[in-house]
Amino acid sequence: MQVSITVNGKRYERNIDPRMLLVHFLREELGLTGTNIGCDTSQCGACTVHLNGKGVKSCTCLAVQVDGMDITTIEGLAQNGALHPMQEAFWELHGLQCGYCTPGMIMASTAYLATNPSPSEEEIRGSLEGNFCRCTGYQNIVAAIKSAAEKMQQEPVGV
Amino acid sequence: MRPGKFAYHRAETIDAALELLTNNEDAKVLAGGHSLIPALNLRLAQPEMLIDIGRLENLRGIQANGSLMIGALTTHAQIETSAAVQQYCRALSAAVSKVGDPMVRNRGTIGGNIAHADPASDPPTVLLACDSIIHLQGPDGTRTVPVQDFFLDLFTTDVQPNELVTGIEVPNMSDHKTAYAKLTHPASHYAVVGVCVAVKMDGDTCDHAHVAIGGALPKAMRSPGAEAALAGTTLDDAALNAAAEALMDEIRAEVMGDVYAPEAYRTAMAGVYLKRAIRQALAS
Amino acid sequence: MSTRIFGSGIKRREDPRLITGGAKYTDDMALPGMLHMAMLRSPYAHAHIKHIDTATAQGMEGVVAVYTATDLSLGAVPCAWLVPNSDLKTPAHPPLAADKVRYVGDAVAIVIAEDRYLAQDAADTIHVEYEVLGAVVNPEEATQEGAPQLFDDVPNNIAFRWIASSGDEGVEKAFAEADVVVKDRIVQQRLLPTAMEPRAALAQWNSGTGEMTIWCTSQNPHIHRFILSGMLGLAEHKVRVIAPEVGGGFGSKIPVYADEALAAWASMKLNRPVKWAETRSENYLVTIHGRDHIEHVEMAATSDGTITAIRGTVYAGMGAYLSTAGPGIPTILHGLMYCGPYTIPHARCESIGVFTTTTPTDAYRGAGRPEAVFLMERLIDQVARKLNMDPVELRRKNLIPPFEDGYTIPLGLTYDSGNYEVALDKALAMIGYADFRKEQAEARKQGRYLGIGVTTYCEICGLGPSQVAGATGFQGGLWESTIIRVTPTGKVHAMIGASPHGQGEETTFAQLISDEIGIPVEDIEILHGDTGNTPMGWGTYGSRTTPVAGAALVLATRKIKEKARAMAAHLLEAAVEDIDYEDGKFFVKGSPDKFKTIQEATLMATLAWNMPEGMDPGMEASQFYDPPNFVYPFGTHIAIVEIEADTGIVHLKRYVAVDDCGPQINPVIVAGQIHGGIVQGVGQALFEGVVYDEHGQLLTGSMMDYAVPRAEAFPEFELDHTVTPSPHHPVGLKGVGETGTIASTPTVYNAVIDALQPFGIKTMEMPLTAARVWEAMQRRNGSANGSTNGVHEGS
Incomplete structure (x- = not known):
């Protein structure tokens, strides 16, 4: 089936098998392998991307469902070579170790801040209910999101 | 993570979707996909055809006009953030905010x-x-089913093979105090027990109460015993305890246990979360 | 003088690629002509294979080949820890089951197809006729008469029986003479390691050169090459194993599995690249599980609280086959640590390894040591309760006094250094122990149940002296090596054999080098993970990379430094003895203005226009390092929990950790290791546990059923540390990768039991789910219906 999907600002036309998951479309059709796969039951959030600006799990979405829509992946988050404040904060505060959950964490948390720009620590922890990390114990992830939120309050950026 | 093969049709109109449903016995309807796609990924479901109704925009959105009309394609996130839902039925806002996680609620x-x-x-x-x-629609037109008659059993509803759910009508509950209390499964985040109450107060006295329980049973159920125990009381501890006992008695035989929460625990938690729901409702 | 780079919490150098999606994990790789492999796995725990019909699959769209055991020419999957003096049985573990399957997930056939969807489609059509046999999932039951037998030549399913003892007579006597003896039956439930990246392999055979390249999710690519070359029948120098970015391991990526060997074999057979990538469901089914002990343990003490002996019998589930390091975990890494940080004079551990019709077990973060610390800390609390002593004072009374250079315990190990009481006191002060006891008493009056748990631990890591490896049956060495190469312009490539996968050594090792020779970290690249461009090493596990590979790195850097010093002396026309060094500069003593930088010395050594007599050109050093001993980090962890009286839900309110891993190269990275370790250990205490049904079906086969800890379950951890250098390491470093996991399980467990004291609860099975805790409280309240669900009342 023919689809046209805009990813990170660029439009891609592809003829795909309808059963292809969005995450496989990104990774295998487009070579955007920054989006990872960590489970098969919609739990872990490693595959989180933005669909029309909202966080979604790309393993729980067929590519054909998003025909004509806009996707942003971790590869598209930095603008003009400048890291997004969330990326900066994860780096600054050691919010990652093996890095596998990180793209999903960053995409989920940037989407979350769009709905709640100034969350408490408890709210941040709650917002991560769909993103698992096995390395960091979450402590520095939470700190990074809090720090990014504060920076973004001072200097808003588009996501 | 590798769904089996299926034919895919994107329906442009409800009628087109219904025609496809009627003509294809093994077709499944795809909306947001958050129940279906995980099953496809694990190949627990292998339908021959998916009918994608995701673009039927007239099935999306919330209208508040005496009652709430929520289109079938309305996402949990849309309901969660709707001021109208918050006004008409606070418990519904609360319940959808506990579905899955933020990404799941977006789709x-x-x-x-x-x-x-x-x-x-x-x-x-x-x-x-x-x-x-x-609200359902089939080839012969629309019909409505009270929710009491809609859920038949585990994963089984009154939706006929050639019908679509088009919307949900929720009465204006703003004259009730409503709440939803949930014991969350630590792995799935589904409800181990979820209790919803809607109480109508007459001064300090409970005129009537609606109590429903989900999570612990093959399908969500109302609790006539708990409702009777609450009506006419001041919702004091004695009334809450009596309601909890009544609820537990009603469900005990049917409660489903699992690795995390055996039957006896779930039964007891039904009582605990009923009390919590009532207290939350009163505090709201 | 500049701020010292050693000890500075600089930002990680691996992160830019990881936060932008630029990192390449194994499944991110694609090669022209690449095929995909899917596995057909047994749905039964134990069955004879009567017939396999692959005809339909063979003819399907996109299918290139279907293979079963009869097609293979591939060696068995070996076990590499052949623990001696244990009557170890090593029945063959065929890559594909031929006549019998022994656990749900045992591979029966592979399909190679043009894409992964088509491969799965075809695998689904393979029909296997099974004759189902009885399953046994409990390692203690598997040893009993009448239990299903997995292997004809392994009576009672006993894989090995191993004993560590300080002297049986002394142990017996201590128990006979004890004022108090406490006994417990501990179930160390099975755990799923759950590295966020599932396993994967991509194999490329080059028939022209006879070279095999395998990218795979490995913690130890050199061990993978060592074993895979044997399985494939290829010369080792023709096999290159690359662990690219690896998304966590926690032990689960140490073993060599059939899967990567099958992909490589298929690539040779088909002369095309073949990729296999596990799904999470497959990961839970076939990637190794951790723990799985049933332990009968007891502790003896005198009435004044002196612990006089500890002993235990462990039934350790090995699963259906012996995984790479499986037998070493409940023996060497467990039984020898029975004394912990205490002056216990008598100890004995008998470990019985048992085959069951379940997924093989192997090292999972901590590997044997969490189990040892757990039983110790649990028994100590029980002794304290019996003697009506404060559990902290009981610990304090039995702690080994401070030592700086060696303390030999009755089981034969010599701990390197320790100062246990200081860490204990620091943690007690942080948590406010005395105040808490008052708060707890007050809360109990109000029907609120608060509890505190304290663990004082030490652990063995930095594996280890190769002589000990050999003596304990490990089929490899445990040294590390490095090559440090300084380019003409003074940039560094440091190649290590170990293979970090999240621990941050690209940063900390650059700090180590920079600290020694003053080259800025930005100019230092740590290369790892590729047998093609790194020297041999045994891998990253057992908190060994920093203590062992880090030592090699420091010593190699010092060789560079000495060569640079000699070169600088030559250029400065001074004697080598007269050259001082500071901050990357070599200068004549007393004349710091007259200097040559390390970069200048390197350039001149590389140009070699004017070399000192007898010196070879270039600036490069290599170093092997075989540690003289293990390292023994230690510390105290304390947790406070509150239990919801009506639901049994355990809330972790506070968590204090004081750890001592010697000097810290990068305290931010050290803290990160501890944070993650704590959550994994608390996961075992409160949430995680594998459940099989009686047919050997895995009931916790997905993240829907197996509770991976989430952010919402934790408070902000409060960390501090003490610094006790290891006497035998060049810069005193110890490992810290596992301490959090080792300490946190008993800490939280003991806190919950403490909270439940009004209910008289003595012991419960983990995980301490809300249901179990609630049931325990009900039983004491006398209103439950007699279900046991892993709860045992106190006496």
Whole structure:
């Protein structure tokens, strides 16, 4: 089936098998392998991307469902070579170790801040209910999101 | 993570979707996909055809006009953030905010949720407590089903093979105090027990109460015993305890246990979360 | 003088690629002509294979080949820890089951197809006729008469029986003479390691050169090459194993599995690249599980609280086959640590390894040591309760006094250094122990149940002296090596054999080098993970990379430094003895203005226009390092929990950790290791546990059923540390990768039991789910219906 999907600002036309998951479309059709796969039951959030600006799990979405829509992946988050404040904060505060959950964490948390720009620590922890990390114990992830939120309050950026 | 093969049709109109459904016995309806796609990924479901109704925009959105009309394709996130829902039925806002996680709520739809009829899902319990009405459409036209008659069993509803859920009608509950209290499964985040209450107060006295329980049973159920125990009381501890006992007695024989929560625990938690729900409702 | 780079919490150098999606994990790789492999796995725990019909699959769209055991020419999957003096049985573990399957997930056939969807489609059509046999999932039951037998030549399913003892007579006597003896039956439930990246392999055979390249999710690519070359029948120098970015391991990526060997074999057979990538469901089914002990343990003490002996019998589930390091975990890494940080004079551990019709077990973060610390800390609390002593004072009374250079315990190990009481006191002060006891008493009056748990631990890591490896049957060495190469312009490539996968050594090792020779970290690249461009090493596990590979790195850097010093002396026309060094500069003593930088010395050594007599050109050093001993980090962890009286839900309110891993190269990275370790250990205490049904079906086969800890379950951890250098490491470093996991399980467990004291609860099975805790409280309240669900009342 023919689809046209805009990813990170660029439009891609592809003829795909309808059963292809969005995450496989990104990774295998487009070579955007920054989006990872960590489970098969919609739990872990490693595959989180933005669909029309909202966080979604790309393993729980067929590519054909998003025909004509806009996707942003971790590869598209930095603008003009400048890291997004969330990326900066994860780096600054050691919010990652093996890095596998990180793209999903960053995409989920940037989407979350769009709905709640100034969350408490408890709210941040709650917002991560769909993103698992096995390395960091979450402590520095939470700190990074809090720090990014504060920076973004001072200097808003588009996501 | 590798769905089996299927034919895919994107329906542009409800009629087109219904025609496809009628002509294809093994077709499944795809809305947000958050019940269906995980099953496809694990190949637990292998339908021959998917009918994608995700672009039927007239099935999306919330209208508040005497009652709430929530289109089947409305996402949990849309319901969660709707001021109208908050005003008409606070418990529904609360319940959808506990479905899955933020990403799941951005894609998952209320129609898909109830059509799937997962017994551990949150919204059905609220819909049941609030006497909601499910709107369906088939080749012969539309019909409505009271939610009490909609959920038949585990993953089984009254939706006929050639029908679509088009919307959910929730009465205006703003004259009730409503709440949804949930014991969350630590792995799935589904409900181990979810209790919804809607109480109508007359001064300090409870005129009547609606109580529904989900999570613990093959399908969400109302609790006539608990409702009777609460009506006419001041919702003091004695009344709450009596309601909890009544609820537990009603469900004890049917409660489903699992590795995390054996039957006896779930039964007891039904009582605990009933009390919590009432206290939350009164505090709201 | 500049701020010292050693000890500075600089930002990680691996992160830019990881936060932008630029990192390449194994499944991110694609090669022209690449095929995909899917596995057909047994749905039964134990069955004879009567017939396999692959005809339909063979003819399907996109299918290139279907293979079963009869097609293979591939060696068995070996076990590499052949623990001696244990009557170890090593029945063959065929890559594909031929006549019998022994656990749900045992591979029966592979399909190679043009894409992964088509491969799965075809695998689904393979029909296997099974004759189902009885399953046994409990390692203690598997040893009993009448239990299903997995292997004809392994009576009672006993894989090995191993004993560590300080002297049986002394142990017996201590128990006979004890004032108090406490006994417990501990179930160390099975755990799923759950590295966020599932396993994967991509194999490329080059028939022209006869070279095999395998990218795979490995913690130890050199061990993978060592074993895979044997399985494939290829010369080792023709096999290159690359662990690219690896998304966590926690032990689960140490073993060599059939899967990567099958992909490589298929690539040779088909002369095309073949990729296999596990799904999470497959990961839970076939990637190794951790723990799985049933332990009968007891502790003896005198009435004044002196612990006089500890002993235990462990039934350790090995699963259906012996995984790479499986037998070493419940023996060497467990039984020898029975004394912990205490002056216990008598100890004995008998470990019985048992085959069951379940997924093989192997090292999972901590590997044997969490189990040892757990039983110790649990028994100590029980002794304290019996003697009506404060559990902290009981610990304090039995702690080994401070030592700086060696303390030999009755089981034969010599701990390197320790100062246990200081860490204990620091943690007690942080948590406010005395105040808490008052708060707890007050809360109990109000029907609120608060509890505190304290663990004082030490652990063995930095594996280890190769002589000990050999003596304990490990089929490899445990040294590390490095090559440090300084380019003409003074940039560094440091190649290590170990293979970090999240631990941050690209940063900390650059700090180590920079600290020694003053080259800025930005100019230092740590290369690892590729057998093609790194020297041999045994891998990253057992908290060994920093203590062992880090030592090699420091010593190699010092060789560079000495060569640079000699070169600088030559250029400065001074004697080498007269050259001082500071901050990357070599200068004549007393004349710091007259200097040559390390970069200048390197350039001149590389140009070699004017070399000192007898010196070879270039600036490069290599170093092997075989540690003289293990390292023994230690510390105290304390947790406070509150239990919801009506639901049994355990809330972790506070968590204090004081750890001592010697000097810290990068305290931010050290803290990160501890944070993650704590959550994993608390996961075992409160949430995680594998459940099989009686047919050997895995009931916790997905993240829907197996509770991976989420952010919402934790408070902000409060960390501090003490610094006790290891006497035998060049810069005193110890490992810290596992301490959090080792300490946190008993800490939280003991806190919950403490909270439940009003209910008289003595012991419960983990995980301490809300249901179990609630049931325990009900039983004491006398209103439950007699279900046991892992709860045992106190006496």
